[in-house]
Amino acid sequence: MKDKILKDVLKINNNIIIPDYLLKYRDKLDLELDEFILLVFLINQKDLVMFDINSLSSKLYMESNRVLELISSLNEKNYISIEMKKTNGVIEEFISTELFFNKIESIIMSSNEESDNNDVYSLFESEFGRTLSPTETQIIGNWIESDIPEVLIKEALKEAVLSGVHNMRYIDKILFEWTKKGYKEVSDIKRKPEKDEKIEEIYDYDWLNE
Secondary structure, three states: OHHHHHHHHHHHOOOOOOOHHHHHOHHHHOOOHHHHHHHHHHHOOOOOEEOOHHHHHHHHOOOHHHHHHHHHHHHHOOOOEEEEEEEOOEEEEEEEOHHHHHHHHHHHHHHHHHHHHHHHHHHHHHHHOOOOOHHHHHHHHHHHHOOOOHHHHHHHHHHHHHOOOOOHHHHHHHHHHHHHOOOOOHHHOOOOOOHHHHHHHHHHOOHHHO
């Protein structure tokens, strides 16, 4: 009977919530287990947490020295900061997780960009009807690293497909010309060169050494 009561209490005593983004991006956060536990506890407080080692030690079921080590480590990793706050004429220290939320926001944004880039590779494979070669994958990566807008990369692919050319050199030359002219959006593309002229230029273009 006592065991059943204890189990019932354990089942409803769920005060700490682990956010989904912590689980999803844990590999990118470089956190030890105890650091992870402390961070989860801090972000569950929804506000500044008083820098009270004895209280934190009791709530986390950790030794005071260990809590101090973890706070110092998270502070060095720029996941938390210690802020001073004056209350009723008394200056007190609080732990802020604002830096962590800045970090996780950056990770999520970066992951979204990676996902968008993956869509570009998938689009090329779909239009080419085959898996991209390592060289072709590298060429697309170079375009992305060169800050060529994704919309232009997709538009250049579209032009190549409409011309019946499934050739990276052809697409690279299109992007080279558009970049030279300062195009950033599809609407910037005012005039298309004649097909014969364009193809002749493209096959003379040394894209590997550009």
